Structure formats: C-alpha cells, structure tokens
Amino acid sequence: MSGPRVDVKVVMLGKEYVGKTSLVERYVHDRFLVGPYQNTIGAAFVAKVMSVGDRTVTLGIWDTAGSERYEAMGRMYYRGAKAAIVCYDLTDSSSFERAKFWVKELRNLEEGCQIYLCGTKSDLLEEDRRRRRVDFHDVQDYADNIKAQLFETSSKTGQSVDELFQKVAEDYVSVAAFQVMTEDKGVDLGQKANPYFYNCCHH
Numbered sequence: 001m002s003g004p005r006v007d008v009k010v011v012m013l014g015k016e017y018v019g020k021t022s023l024v025e026r027y028v029h030d031r032f033l034v035g036p037y038q039n040t041i042g043a044a045f046v047a048k049v050m051s052v053g054d055r056t057v058t059l060g061i062w063d064t065a066g067s068e069r070y071e072a073m074g075r076m077y078y079r080g081a082k083a084a085i086v087c088y089d090l091t092d093s094s095s096f097e098r099a100k101f102w103v104k105e106l107r108n109l110e111e112g113c114q115i116y117l118c119g120t121k122s123d124l125l126e127e128d129r130r131r132r133r134v135d136f137h138d139v140q141d142y143a144d145n146i147k148a149q150l151f152e153t154s155s156k157t158g159q160s161v162d163e164l165f166q167k168v169a170e171d172y173v174s175v176a177a178f179q180v181m182t183e184d185k186g187v188d189l190g191q192k193a194n195p196y197f198y199n200c201c202h203h
C-alpha cells in the first residue's frame with residue numbers, strides 16, 4: 001500500500017451482548033470465537049491497516065463495553081471519533097432502543113462523528129425469519145432521518161462485515177479529500193459544519 005496515510009478513530013457502541021467484539025474480531029482477524037460469552041470490560045483497542053484507492057488508512061477501533069455499568073466510559077471513548085458503529089441485535093428489540101440512546105448522545109455531543117447503524121446476527125434470521133425483532137424498513141427510515149447508513153451483518157458468516165468497515169474508511173477519505181479541496185480553494189461552505197453532508201448527498 002502506498003500514498004498518504006490517514007488515521008481514523010472508530011468507536012463501537014451498543015447494548016451488551018449485541019456482538020460488537022465479534023464484529024471487530026471478524027473484521028480484524030477474520031474469525032468467529034465460539035465458547036462462553038465474555039463481556040468487554042471498559043474498552044479494547046485494535047488497529048487495522050487497509051487501503052482505499054491509493055491511500056493507506058489505519059482504522060483505530062475502540063470496542064466499548066455495552067454494560068450500562070460502563071456507560072460513562074463509553075463517553076470517553078467516542079470523544080473525537082470520526083465514525084461510530086452503533087450496533088443492535090436484530091433479534092432483540094430492546095437493543096435497538098439502546099442504539100437510539102447512543103445516537104442521541106453522539107448527535108448532541110460529537111457532531112463530526114458519522115453514524116453507521118449495524119443490525120447484528122443476521123445469520124439467526126437465515127435460520128428462522130420469525131426471530132427478527134427489529135424491522136428493516138423502520139430502521140431504514142430512522143437511519144435516513146439521522147443521515148446514518150445502515151448495515152445488517154453476521155460475524156458468524158462474515159456477511160457485510162468487510163463492507164461496513166470499508167465504507168467507514170471510504171467515507172472518511174472522501175470527506176477528508178473534500179475538506180482539503182475546499183480549504184485549498186478558500187471555499188467556505190455552510191455544509192462544512194457537518195462534513196458528512198457532502199458525502200451523504202453523493203451516495
């Protein structure tokens with residue numbers, strides 16, 4: 001990989017047990033850990049180097065603990081994040097309520113952070129569609145409202161996991177390029193208050 005380096009801080013948020021750690025494990029190590037569930041304590045950090053066009057992008061991923069016990073710490077970890085992957089479990093409606101809580105927080109306190117909604121464990125729906133507890137179209141409407149992107153993933157099968165992280169990196173690179181372009185030209189667009197406005201309008 002060559003070209004200019006870009007570092008992006010990404011934070012994983014969502015209720016405990018929704019599968020944040022599993023998503024990171026699948027993306028970074030291409031594996032799905034079986035065995036007893038181990039909740040994350042505090043947060044874990046992992047970096048993954050990848051490429052977007054001729055750019056080398058390092059995603060610095062903070063995997064936060066979902067337990068409400070660690071809620072205040074979650075705040076520490078999303079500070080300065082350029083992207084948040086807000087996870088909910090497709091088979092657990094309460095986890096979507098919790099996702100909305102994080103979205104509200106981010107929108108109030110971390111304006112420059114692009115939000116990606118991620119419905120997890122889609123393989124369980126492949127096994128039995130009746131297990132779905134969060135309607136795709138409802139979430140899509142919600143995502144449109146908050147200008148977020150929506151993915152449904154499975155860390156077990158790998159479905160849409162690479163696509164999700166690739167999109168995070170691509171979006172960040174295109175926004176960074178747009179910022180450089182407008183700064184070079186001395187353009188002062190109102191949209192720059194929300195750097196992802198441009199990006200959202202072009203996808």
Ligand SMILES: Nc1nc2c(ncn2[C@@H]2O[C@H](COP(=O)(O)OP(=O)(O)OP(=O)(O)O)[C@@H](O)[C@H]2O)c(=O)[nH]1
Pocket residue numbers: 014015016017018019020021022023033034036037038039040041064065066067120121122123124153154155156157
């Ligand atoms: N079938 C299936 N199970 C999953 C998937 N992702 C996670 N799980 C299971 O869900 C449980 C919780 O997964 P974790 O990745 O530890 O969840 P977490 O959100 O990191 O949990 P906290 O650390 O407590 O916040 C584990 O038993 C996983 O094996 C998936 O895509 N499919």
